[in-house]
Amino acid sequence: MLENFRQLPRNDRPVSVLGGVRSLHTHGRHVDFDCGEAKIRVGVLAPNLVRVRLSPDGQWKPRRSWAIAAEDESWTPTGFELSETPEEIAIATECMEVRVRRESGLLACIDPQGREFARDLAPGMHWRDRRVAAVKAIEAQECFYGLGQRTGLLEKRGTVATNWTVDSLDYDLLTDEMYQAIPFLMVLRPGLTYGIFLNSTYWSRFDLGEADPNCWRMETDGGELDYYIIYGSQPSAVVATYTQLTGRPPLPPKWAIGYHQSRWSYESQDEVRAIAREFRDRRIPCDVIHLDIDYMRGYRVFTWHPHRFSDPAALVADLRAEGFKTVTIVDPGIKYEPDADYEVFDGAIASDYLVRDRSGKLFHGYVWPDKAVFPDFVRPEVRQWWGDLHQPLTEIGIAGIWNDMNEPAIADRPFGDPGTKIWFPEDAPQGPPEEGATHAEVHNLYGHLMARSSSEAMERHRPEARSFVLTRSGYAGIGRWSAVWMGDNQSRWEYLEMSLPMLCNMGLSGVPFVGCDIGGFFGNATPELFARWMQVGMLYPLMRGHSALGTRSHEPWCFGDRVEQICREFIELRYRLLPYFYTLFWEATTAGTPILRPLLYEFPDDEQTYTIADRVMVGPWLMAAPVCRPGVSTQAVYLPAGVWYDWWTGQHYRGPTQILAEAPLERMPLYVRAGAVIPLAQVGQFVGEGAGDRLTVNVWPPGESGLPTTFIHYEDDGESFGYREGDWATTTYRVRQGDREIVVEIGERQGHWTPPSREAVVEVVGIGRQSFEDDGRSRSLVFPL
Ligand code: MIG
Numbered sequence: 001m002l003e004n005f006r007q008l009p010r011n012d013r014p015v016s017v018l019g020g021v022r023s024l025h026t027h028g029r030h031v032d033f034d035c036g037e038a039k040i041r042v043g044v045l046a047p048n049l050v051r052v053r054l055s056p057d058g059q060w061k062p063r064r065s066w067a068i069a070a071e072d073e074s075w076t077p078t079g080f081e082l083s084e085t086p087e088e089i090a091i092a093t094e095c096m097e098v099r100v101r102r103e104s105g106l107l108a109c110i111d112p113q114g115r116e117f118a119r120d121l122a123p124g125m126h127w128r129d130r131r132v133a134a135v136k137a138i139e140a141q142e143c144f145y146g147l148g149q150r151t152g153l154l155e156k157r158g159t160v161a162t163n164w165t166v167d168s169l170d171y172d173l174l175t176d177e178m179y180q181a182i183p184f185l186m187v188l189r190p191g192l193t194y195g196i197f198l199n200s201t202y203w204s205r206f207d208l209g210e211a212d213p214n215c216w217r218m219e220t221d222g223g224e225l226d227y228y229i230i231y232g233s234q235p236s237a238v239v240a241t242y243t244q245l246t247g248r249p250p251l252p253p254k255w256a257i258g259y260h261q262s263r264w265s266y267e268s269q270d271e272v273r274a275i276a277r278e279f280r281d282r283r284i285p286c287d288v289i290h291l292d293i294d295y296m297r298g299y300r301v302f303t304w305h306p307h308r309f310s311d312p313a314a315l316v317a318d319l320r321a322e323g324f325k326t327v328t329i330v331d332p333g334i335k336y337e338p339d340a341d342y343e344v345f346d347g348a349i350a351s352d353y354l355v356r357d358r359s360g361k362l363f364h365g366y367v368w369p370d371k372a373v374f375p376d377f378v379r380p381e382v383r384q385w386w387g388d389l390h391q392p393l394t395e396i397g398i399a400g401i402w403n404d405m406n407e408p409a410i411a412d413r414p415f416g417d418p419g420t421k422i423w424f425p426e427d428a429p430q431g432p433p434e435e436g437a438t439h440a441e442v443h444n445l446y447g448h449l450m451a452r453s454s455s456e457a458m459e460r461h462r463p464e465a466r467s468f469v470l471t472r473s474g475y476a477g478i479g480r481w482s483a484v485w486m487g488d489n490q491s492r493w494e495y496l497e498m499s500l501p502m503l504c505n506m507g508l509s510g511v512p513f514v515g516c517d518i519g520g521f522f523g524n525a526t527p528e529l530f531a532r533w534m535q536v537g538m539l540y541p542l543m544r545g546h547s548a549l550g551t552r553s554h555e556p557w558c559f560g561d562r563v564e565q566i567c568r569e570f571i572e573l574r575y576r577l578l579p580y581f582y583t584l585f586w587e588a589t590t591a592g593t594p595i596l597r598p599l600l601y602e603f604p605d606d607e608q609t610y611t612i613a614d615r616v617m618v619g620p621w622l623m624a625a626p627v628c629r630p631g632v633s634t635q636a637v638y639l640p641a642g643v644w645y646d647w648w649t650g651q652h653y654r655g656p657t658q659i660l661a662e663a664p665l666e667r668m669p670l671y672v673r674a675g676a677v678i679p680l681a682q683v684g685q686f687v688g689e690g691a692g693d694r695l696t697v698n699v700w701p702p703g704e705s706g707l708p709t710t711f712i713h714y715e716d717d718g719e720s721f722g723y724r725e726g727d728w729a730t731t732t733y734r735v736r737q738g739d740r741e742i743v744v745e746i747g748e749r750q751g752h753w754t755p756p757s758r759e760a761v762v763e764v765v766g767i768g769r770q771s772f773e774d775d776g777r778s779r780s781l782v783f784p785l
Contacts, residue, residue, distance in 0.1 A: 011128075013128050013129045014128065015123075015126055015127070015128045016038075016056060016126060016127050016128065017123040017124070017125075017126045018035055018038055018040070018054065018104070018105035018123075018124055018125045018126065019035045019036045019038065019105065020035065020036075020102055020103045020104060020105060021033045021034070021035055021040075021089065021100060021101075021102045021105055022034045022035065022036065024089060026082060028077075029043050029044050029045065029072065029075075029077060029078075029080075030042065030043045030044075030072075031043075031044075031082065031089075031091060033089070033100060033105070035105050037056070037057060037058050038054065038055060038056050038057070038058060039054070039055050039058045039060075040052065040053065040054050040100070040105065040107075040125070041053040041055075041060070042091060042098060042100070042107075043072050044078060044080045044091060044093055045070075045072060045075040045078075045228075046075055046076075046078055046093075046241065047078050047093040047094040047095045047096070048093070048095050048096060048230060048231040048232060048237065048241055049075070049228060049229070049230050049231075049241050049245070050091075050093075050096070050098055050109070050228070050229045051072065051199075051226070051227070051228050051229075052107065052225075052226075052227055052228075052229065053224065053225065053226045053227075054125045054127075054132065054134075054224065054225040054226075055224050056127045056132065056223065056224070057223075060224075061223070061224055062435075063199075063226065064431075064435060064437070066201060066378075066442075066445050066448070066449070066475070067199070067201070067246050067247075067445075067448075067475055067476045067477040068199065068245060068246060068477075069244075069245065069246055069247035069248075069477060069480065070244055070245050078093060078094070079093075079094075080092060080093045086102070087101065087102055087103070088100060088101050088102055089102065095111075095112055095231060096109055096110065096111060096112070096231045097109065097110040098110075098229075104122065104124060105124060105125065106119075106120040106121075106122065106124040107119075107120045107124070107125075108120060109194070109229060109231065111192050111231065111233075113191070113192075115139075115192055116137075116139070117139065117187070117192060117194050117231070118136055118187075118194055118196065118229050119136055119137045119139070120134065120135065120136055120137075121135050121136060121137045121214070121215045122135070123135060125225055127223075127225075130221050130222060130223045131219055131220070131221055132219065132220060132221075132222070132223065132224060132225040133217060133218065133219035133220075133225070134217070134218055134219075134225060134227070135215050135216075135217045136215060136216055136217070137214065137215055138157070138208075138209050138213065138214055138215055138216055139189065140189075141189040141190065141607070142157070142187050142188065142189045143155045143157060143187070143188050143189070143600075143610045143611070144156040144157050144185060144186070144187055144188075144208045144216070145185075145186040145187075145188065145235075145504075145505055145508050145598075145600075146182070146184050146185050146186040146195070146505055146508045146509045147161040147163075147182060147183070147184065147185055147206060147505065147509065148163075148178070148180040148181065148182025148183075148184065148476075148505065148506060148509045148511070149178040149179060149180035149182070149484075149486060149502060149505070149506055150178065150501075150502060150505050151171055151172065151173050151174070151175050151178070151498055151502065152173050152174065152498070152501070153501060153611070153613055154500075154501035154504060154505065154598055154611060154612070154613035155610060155611045155613075156208050156505075157208050157209050158208060158209050158210055158213070159208055159210060160176060160205060160206070160207050160208070160210045161176065161205065161206045161208065162176045162177050162203070162204070162205045163177075163181035163182065163183045163198075163203065163204045163205065163206075163444060164177050164181060164203045164204075164443065164444065165177075165178075165179060165180065165181045165407040165443065165444050165446065165447060165473045165474075165475075166178070166179070166407050166409075166421070167179065167405065167407050167409030167421060167487075168487060168488075169409075169487065169488040170488075171487070171488075171489075172494075173494065173498065178487075179407055179447070179472045179473045179474075179486070179487045180473060180474050180475075180478070180484065180506070180511075181204075181444040181473075181474075181475050181476075182474075182475065182476045182478075182506075182509045182510075182511070183197065183198035183199075183200065183204045183206070183218075183220075183476060184196070184197045184198075184242060184246075184476055184509045184510065185198075185206055185208075185216075185218075186235060186238060186239075186508050186509075188235060188600060188604060188610065190604070190605045190607060191233060191234075191604075191605065192233065193231075193232045193233070193234055193235045193237070193238045193604065194229060194230060194231050194232070194238065195228075195229070195230035195232070195238040195239075195241070195242050196218070196227055196228070196229060196230075197227060197228040197230070197242060197245065197246065197476065198218050198220060198226075198227045199226040199227060199228060200220040200221075200222055200225075200226060201441055201442060201443075201444050201445055201475060202220050202221040202222040202440060202441055202444075203220065203221050203440070203443070203444075204218065204219065204220035204221075205218070205219055205220075206218050221440065222440075222441060228245060230242055230245075234604040234605075235508065235600065235601050235604055236591075236593065236601065239508060239510060239591075239592050239593065239594065240591045240592055240593070242510050242592065243479075243510040243591070243592025244592070246476050246477035246480075246510055247477040247479065247480035248479065248480065248510075248588065248589055248590070248591075248592045249479040249480060249511075249512060249513055249585075249588055249589055250466070250480070250589060251466065251585060251586060251589050251716075251723060252466060252468060252483070252513060252585060253399075253465065253466040253467065253468060253718060253719050254578065254582055254687045254688075254718030254719065255287040255288065255325055255399075255468075255686065255687040255688065255718070255719070256287075256288065256325075256400070256466075256468040256483070256542075257541070257542075257543070257578060257581050257582060257585060257687075258285065258286070258287030258288065258543070258574070258575065258578070258686060258687045259284075259285055259286045259287060259288070259543050259544075259545075259571050259574065259575075260286075260287065260288040260289075260290060260327070260542070260543060260544035260545070261275065261279070261286055261288070261289055261290070261544070261545050261555065262289070262290035262292065262327075262517075262544055262545065262546040263290075263292065263546060263547055263553075263554065263555075264292040264293070264294075264546070264547065264548050264549045265291070265292035265293060265294035265295070265549070266289070266291065266292070266294075267294045267308055268308040268309065269308065269309050269310070269311065269312070269314075269315040272289060272291070272315060272319070273315070273318065273319075275289065275555065276289060276319055276322055276324055277322075278555065278557060279685070280322060280685060282556075282557055282564070282568070283568070283685065284556050284557070284564075284567065284568045284571055284685075285571050285572060285574075285575045285683065285684065285685050285686060286324065286571070286685070286686065287323070287324065287325060287686045287687050288324065288325045288326075288327055288399075288400065288468070288544075289319060289324050289325075289326055289327070290326075290327045290328075290329070290402055290544070290546070291326065291327065291328045291329060292329050293329055293331065293368055293404075294308070295308075295309045295312070295328060295329075298335070298369060299331075299335065299367075299368035299369040299370075300334075300335045300337075300342060300344070300369055301330055301331055301332075301333070301334055301335075301344060301369070301389075302330070302343075302344050302389045302390075302392070302393070303342075312396055313396040313397070316396050316397040316398060317396075317397060320397055323685060323686035323688060323689060324686065325399040325400060325468070326397065326398055326399060326400075327398070327399065327400035327401065327402050327468060327470070328393060328398050328400075328401065328402065329402045329403075329404055330390075330401050330402065330403055330404075330454065331367065331368060331403075331404050331405045331406075332374055332375060332377075332403075332405060332406050332408055332446070332450055333365070333367035333368065333369060333372030333373070333374060333405065333408070333410070334348055334354075334369070334372055334373050334374070334375070335369035335370065335371070335372055336364055336369075336370075336371040336372055336373050344389060345373070347385065348373065348375060348385075351381075351385065353375050353376060353379070353381075353382045353385060353386075354373045354374060354375060354376065355373075355374045355375070355376045355424050355428055355430060355439075356428065356429070357424070357425050357427075357428050358425065358427050358428060358429065363424050363425070363428060365410030365411060365412060365422055365423075366410065366411045366412065366413055366414050366415060366419065367405060367409065367410055367411070367415070368405075368415070370414055370415070371414075372410075374408060374410075374424070375450075376430050376431070377445075377446060377449035377450045377452075377453055378430045378431035378432075378437060378442050378445065378449055379430075379431055379432055380432075382453075383449060383452060383453035383456065384453075386450075386453045386457070387453045387454065387456055387457025387460060387461075388457065388460075388461075390454065390457045390458065390461060391457075391461050394458065394461040394462050394467075395461075399462070399465070399467055399468060400458075400467055400468030400469065400470065401454045401457075401458060401467070401468075401469050401470070402469075402470045402471075403447065403450050403451050403454055403469070403470065403471040403472065403473075403482070404472050405472070406446055406447030406450045406451070406471060406472060406473045407423075407446065407447055407472070407473045408423055408424075408446050408447070408473075409421065410422050410423055423439070423443065424439040424443075425439060426438060426439050426440035426443070427439070427440065430442050444475045445475050446473065447471055447472060447473025447474050447475075447478075448471075448473065448474045448475040448477075448478050448481070450471070450473075451469055451471035451474060451478065451481045451482035452480075452481045452482075454469045454471075454481075454482070455467075455469045455480075455481040455482055456481075463721070464720065464721075465719050465720060465721075466719055466720070466721065468483065469481060469482040469483065470482060470483045470484070470485060470542070471483070471484055472484070472485065472487050474511070476509070476510070477510070478511055479510055479511040479512060479513060479588075479592075482513075483513035483514065483515070483541075483542050484506065484511055484513070484514050484542075485514070485515050485516065485517065485542060485544065485546075486499070486502055486503070486506075486514070486515070486516045486517075487521075488517075488521045488522060488548070489516055489517055489520050489521050489522070490520050490521065490522045490523050491519060491520030491521070491522065491523035491524055491525040491526075491529060491547070491551070491554075492520060492523060492529075493529060493628060493629055493630055495516075495520055496520070496529065496532060496533050496536060496628045497613075497614060497628035497629070499516040499536065499540075500536070500596075500613055500614055500616055500626075500628075501598070501613040501614075502516070503515070503516065503540060503541075503596050504594070504596060504597065504598040504613070504616060507541075507594025507595065507596055507597060507601075508594060508598070508601070510592055512541055512585070512588040512592070512593065512594050512595045512596075513541050513542055513585070513588070513595070514540070514541055514542055514596070515537070515540035515541060515542025515543060515544055516537075516540065517544065517545070517546040517547065518533050518534060518536075518537035518540070518543065518544060518545040518546070519533050519534075519545050519546070519547055519554040520533065520547070521546060521547055521548050522548050522551070523548075523551060524551050524552045525547075525552075525554060525559070526559075526630075527559035527560055527562070527563045528563075528630055528631075528665065529630070530554065530559050530563055530567075531559070531562075531563045531566040531567065531665055532626065532627050532628065532665075532668075534556065534566065534567045534570050534571070535566070535570050535626055535627070535668035536624075536626045536628070536668070537570075538570045538571070538573055538574045538668075539596060539616060539618050539624050539626070540596065541581075541585075541595040541596055543571075543574060556568065556571070562665070566665065566666055569666075570668070572683045575681060575683045575684065575687075576680045576681055576682075576683055577618075577622075577678070577680065577681075578681050578687065579679035579680060579681050579695070579713065579715070580618075580619060580621075580622075580678050580679055580680070581595070581618075581619075582714065582715070582718070583619075583679070583711075583712070583713055583714040584618070584619045586714035587619075587714075595618065595619065596616055596617075596618060597616065597617040597618075597619075598612065598613070598616060598617070599612050599615055599616070599617060599623070599638075599640060600612070601617065602617050602620060602640075603640040603641070606640050606641065606656065608638060608640070608656065609638075609640060612638065614626070614628055615637065615638065620673070620676075621672055621673050621676035621677070621678055621700075621711075622647075622670065622671070622672060622673075622676075622678070623639075623644070623670070623671045623672075623673070624668060624669070624670050624671075625637040625661060625663075625668075625669040625670075625671070626668045626669070627663050627668065627669075632663055633662070633663055633664050633665075634660050634661065634662060634663055635660070635661045635663040635669055636658060636659075636660055636661075637658070637659050637660075637661045637669055637671075638656070638657075638658050639653055639655035639656065639657050639658075639659060639671065640655050640656055641655050641656050642654075642655050642673060642674055642706075643655070643673075643674035643702075643703045643706065644671045644672065644673060644674065645671065645672045645673075645674065645676075645700050645765065646661075646669075646670075646671060647670035647671060647672055648667060648670065650765060650766050652674075653671075672700050672765075673700070674700055674701060674702050674703045674706050675699075675700065675701075675702035675703075675706050675707070675708070675709030675735055676698075676699070676700045676709070676711075677697060677698075677699050677709065677710075677711035677713075677733045677735060678697070678698050678699075678711075679695060679696070679697050679698075679713045680695075680696040680697070680698060681695075681696075682694055682696075687718065688718070688719075692755065692756045692758060693756070693757075693758045693759065694758055694759045694760075694761065695755070695758055695759075695760050695761070695774060696760075696761045696763065697713070697733065697760065697761070697762045697763070698763050698765055699733070699735055699742075699744055699762065699763065699764045699765065700764075700765050701737055701742055701764060701765070701766070701767065702735055702736065702737045702742075703737060704737055704738075704739070706737060708734060708735060708736035709734070709735045709736075710732060710733065710734050710735075711732070711733045712730050712731070712732050712733075713730065713731045713732075713733065714728065714729075714730050715728065715729045715730075715731075715753065715755060716728040716729065716753050717753065722753070723753070725752075726751060726752040727751070727752050727753040728751040728752070728753050729749050729750065729751040729752075729753040729754065729755065729776075730749070730750045730751055731746060731747060731749050731750075731776075732746070732747035732750075733745070733746055733747075734747070737785075739785075740784060740785055741782050741783055741784050741785055742764050742767060742782075742783045742785065743780060743781070743782050743783075744762055744764065744780070744781040744783070745778070745779075745780045745781075746762075746778060746779050746780070746781070747778050748776065748777060748778040749776035749777075754776070755774065757773070757774075758774050759771055759772070759773060759774065760772055760773075760774035762781055764783045767783050767785065768783050770783070
């Protein structure tokens with residue numbers, strides 16, 4: 001096999017190890033260490049954020065920050081103290097210290113309690129040819145997370161994680177390279193969390209104690225090591241800073257967090273209409289229908305099939321009238337078709353927008369349209385041109401774009417033969433010529449920058465409304481541009497179970513808007529699997545059903561009445577919870593917070609939670625213990641410290657404890673934390689359907705010994721960009737419990753958006769309810785016990 005043109009570092013070169021520190025000097029926020037020919041630069045960007053760079057030859061290459069949203073200069077200057085002893089140099093900020101050993105250049109960090117973390121072990125930073133690496137200690141109790149899209153367990157100690165985007169269509173529990181490449185690692189122990197962002201778009205790899213259980217190691221190509229260390233007393237602080245560094249997502253339109261239905265493919269406009277009608281007739285809520293590759297004419301990107309989709313404008317308009325948004329797939333491969341009046345190909349050739357090899361020869365491979373060529377999305381003008389090609393889609397009302405095959409996925413011969421997967425030669429020039437990047441450096445960015453092009457285009461061409469963009473491939477910070485789905489899973493129980501840790505690690509890696517194909521992509525779901533998957537799918541930030549060509553129909557009504565009813569109820573539950581989900585999305589835009597969270601995110605001092613992968617939190621209040629195995633009707637559930645209420649029965653439990661939950665097929669065990677405040681909507685058949693005349697807010701008693709709790713409910717019109725100009729509303733709820741009453745204090749509504757006039761109903765679950773005209777004024781509701 002070609003092994004994908006991977007150029008290995010030359011093993012005939014010696015390994016070089018950083019020498020001792022000869023001198024240092026400080027300029028602004030940076031401290032430069034002169035270590036002979038090599039240099040280290042430590043930058044203090046924030047009290048809990050330090051950037052470490054190593055240049056083996058002492059020359060700093062210009063860095064291109066495709067993933068960095070906040071450059072060094074953009075951080076508010078923060079003071080630090082530099083002190084020196086004969087043994088070491090220490091840089092102290094308000095909350096951490098970085099120490100560099102004079103003799104060896106080895107670096108370590110210290111937390112406010114004096115505990116070491118991110119500590120270099122010999123040989124520390126080292127390099128061979130263009131490969132650079134660092135080795136750090138695995139301290140007692142440390143557990144590993146993040147690293148973007150990963151199969152297998154939630155906790156990653158003892159594994160290897162490579163960052164090189166590939167079409168991992170046959171992934172299983174042991175697969176390493178995936179569609180996403182996110183070189184961000186989170187390390188947790190009680191009271192101390194740190195993050196490492198390896199700022200390299202080149203191939204990179206983390207060995208998390210696989211080769212040696214005492215240390216973890218990161219390495220990458222490109223000749224310069226550049227990484228950020230983020231300190232936090234708990235995971236939320238690290239995610240907040242990491243997403244400040246690499247960017248946070250914008251608010252999606254509210255409809256995008258409703259239910260999406262997709263299939264490869266709904267093959268004609270008639271079929272799409274029939275699917276839409278079925279949803280409405282059966283009263284199963286749905287907001288979005290996706291059109292997969294067969295809407296095109298011979299898979300030519302930006303075309304419509306003249307017969308099967310003869311009138312796309314009418315189709316999209318009719319769907320819209322029924323409350324559906326339409327999303328079209330857009331693949332990067334352009335059919336190689338000279339002299340055929342195919343505008344996209346002709347335009348790309350005329351402007352020279354395609355990837356060529358080093359000799360200038362046009363690169364081609366084989367994808368759906370057969371022989372295909374590929375835009376160089378690293379060039380801004382190519383992203384602009386490609387984005388403008390979306391205008392005919394937005395003009396007829398397409399509200400979202402789905403980017404597939406953008407790792408990029410390419411075969412070396414026409415589809416059908418067992419071809420080899422290839423990509424551009426690693427020395428193919430990409431990006432603005434003066435920057436001199438090659439494919440080796442930007443491979444991991446192909447899908448990322450394609451999604452960026454789509455996202456910017458949608459905003460340009462639909463300035464009045466927020467759009468939805470979905471991508472399969474991405475790099476660190478992809479959440480700024482797009483939602484992400486996890487590619488081709490299988491209709492098997494293991495894939496249902498694996499979906500939760502995979503999505504949780506994406507969330508910890510700063511990408512909150514994520515989902516897996518509900519029901520499984522390859523293969524046929526059984527009715528039982530499908531019902532369970534819809535229950536789990538209700539928890540996914542992106543809730544989309546999808547399935548592959550040749551599989552049985554996977555719509556919610558295709559598995560008999562019992563499963564249809566289960567699907568309806570769980571999709572309805574999602575729609576009831578939309579105000580809560582929407583508030584979580586808002587939190588994600590302001591603090592990078594994951595929406596779907598592993599228990600450890602909320603209970604980082606409880607080591608029991610460190611390996612729990614199949615129990616998850618949605619936001620701070622809801623915990624689900626979904627069933628991911630066949631034939632189950634009871635389920636063991638660990639409840640961490642605090643009081644928990646059963647969502648279905650109201651029964652309460654005092655954690656930490658282990659309980660046995662009833663879990664017949666109709667029920668996914670779901671728990672609410674004491675003190676929870678959860679805003680709920682009336683269920684409509686789609687998000688915009690006139691459910692605005694009542695807001696229900698459910699409150700669960702904090703318990704006598706419980707601390708007061710707070711929740712900020714976020715609202716806006718759900719579709720425009722007005723929220724950027726202050727057209728939003730937040731309402732703060734404070735809940736406390738005394739001997740004789742529970743008091744719910746509602747703060748005055750903030751912001752410039754006013755909800756339609758409505759009744760507010762506040763219900764303290766199991767105690768009572770009060771309702772009032774929601775005029776936005778502050779009030780205090782007392783519920784006697
Ligand atoms: O070669 O567009 O992951 O969601 O349905 C397969 C057809 C290409 C892979 C995607 C899948 C999509 C399918 N695509």
